[in-house]
Amino acid sequence: MSVDGGAQRLKTEADEPGWEVDPDDDWGVAVVATVGRQLRLRREAVGMRAAELGAATGYGEDLIYKIESGKRIPRPEFLDKADEVLGAGGLISAMKEDVAKVRYPKKVRELAKLEGRAVEIGVYECISINGLLQTPEHARALFEARQPAYSRDEVEGLVAARMARLSVFGRSPAPSLSFVQEEATLRRRVGGTMVWRQQLERLLEVGRMNNVTLQVMPTQSEAHPGLSGRIELLKFEDGAAVGRSDGAFNGRPTYEPKQLRILELRYGTIRAQALPPGESLALIEQLLGET
Structure with a gap:
């Protein structure tokens, strides 16, 4: 041939x-x-x-x-x-x-499956930009910074797996998504200035979606329930829910109603203390303008 x-x-x-x-x-x-x-x-x-x-x-x-x-x-x-x-x-x-x-690791497949079913997703992040909000370049820079280092193949596989989760934004009907990001995560220039700019632009794009609420927790805020680590809550159409927090229940996923109420209380308090969505987007625009 x-x-x-x-x-x-x-x-x-x-x-x-x-x-x-x-x-x-x-x-x-x-x-x-x-x-x-x-x-x-x-x-x-x-x-x-x-x-x-x-x-x-x-x-x-x-x-x-x-x-x-x-x-x-x-x-x-x-x-x-x-x-x-x-x-x-x-x-x-x-x-x-x-x-x-x-192609995606078992843990990622399980997470993507849950996110694909959820009608509500709420996340508080204090260390890095949430995976659902990351650009491919930002994700790649994070994986490449890992020690001991991943191989090139491992990095590309992990980036592809993370990007596959973004299908949650294209679902119909669209789920309700809320994110609270610590201000410090927006100021860390992961991957260099251009990658950082692209990441801020992506945050603005997502934050303007009708089904998304994006808030920033200012660095100068008082103590809040998220200081012990990340919180994630997913709710499903049948009324079931799952949650996880770095600072509760040994960081393991929980389906227990009592434990979920604790995470909901903490996440609700965090959202109340964070900047409103409009002010949050204005802060991200300000950071973008400073580059």
Whole structure:
């Protein structure tokens, strides 16, 4: 199979960081192995070599073999192209949803699942910008600062996982989202000036959404119930709820009504002490203007 006179450079592993299979994720390993086996069986059934499939999809032969052997997570767009090239009639493309979930660590998948069901989400953050509010560049800078350091592949996988959670903003009907950020988290120039500016612009964009309330807790405020750490509350359509706080119940998620009332009381007090939404956005605009 010719490929534009051989001028096209095919993707290799180095071009696809962050798409390795976590060997400790049994479900993920099983999904990727199943997809790879079906891809190989279909390719062999139509009499196509791995190199030919690679050329048709823009992937190197070695990368095709790794996908087929269950050692690499295929991108959704690759599955679509492979389905078309192999004439699979949608059977390969149909596996995209499960494959997309596999890329994200188990803890992230569980969190994203809860956020995807929640009708209300409330978060107080005192250390860093909340993950749902971060830009990819900001998230990457945070992960790259970690010690001991993550590998390049790990960083890219973690960034992709965090960005996948942002689908909560595109849900319909939209959930009610509220965030309280400590002022100090907005002043830390994570990733440098340009990344910081982009992050402030993203906060303004999100803060102006109809279903979002964004507040800032000024550094000069008096003591409040959030000084012991992060608080997160999620409520669901059936009346159930889950909450977590760094400063309560050993930091573990809780579903107990009594414990949830304590977290709700603390979060409500924090929101009452924080700047109102309009003043909060004005402060973020002021910080942006200072760059």
